[in-house]
Amino acid sequence: MEVLRRSSVFAAEVMEVFDRSPTDKELVSQAKALCRDYINSRLIRAGVSWSKPEYNAPVPGGKLAEVSTILLRLGDELEYIRPNVYRNIARQLNISLHSETVVTDAFLAVAAQIFTAGITWGKVVSLYAVAAGLAVDCVRHAQPAMVHTIVDCLGEFVRKTLVTWLKRRGGWADITKCVVNTDASLRSHWLVAAVCSFGHFLKAIFFVLLPER
Secondary structure (H helix, E strand, O other): OHHHHHHHHHHHHHHHHHHOOOOHHHHHHHHHHHHHHHHHHHHHHOOOOOOOHHHOOOOOOHHHHHHHHHHHHHHHHHHHHOOOOOOOHHHHHOOOOOOHHHHHHHHHHHHHHHOOOOOOHHHHHHHHHHHHHHHHHHHHOOOOOHHHHHHHHHHHHHHHHHHHHHHHOOOHHHHHHHOOOOOOOOOOHHHHHHHHHHHOHHHHHHHHHHHHO
């Protein structure tokens, strides 16, 4: 109960910062909260049950909930376009899920490759889809603790690489501009570009990780 209470307080604090210009630390906290929600959604969809309830975070509310909803919708579109790209990430990278170092290095290498040519919301969504796909692999292979590692790793990547870009756009709420209305198709140029850039990363990362295997 205490764990859930602290998580609820944290979630409330994360939501409040949307009313003003967020700090670097707050943007990272929001990134991690969004990542946990994204991963939980994908675990539920994959029919994978959590064995440890403390890993479950409260569903974001307020403006953060809107951001999370849009992020998941855009992630759905990416996975619809290329259904096999964001599944079985560990097998595609040929890595072991029993080593935190291997998982961390692999995720950071993938993240760096995705953003080699610049930052777009499509690539940010792609990053979350990779994190969720890898998290599903970890839970399926009896490594649920690795989910925290992936969330923390994503947060660190956001801190080092995406925070300045996010601040220029006023924070995470800017992603809501990617959806003009509920009737329009989300399969626009930015989504195709994200998939194309992601489609090339596996081969590149394979060779990056080769010496580590």
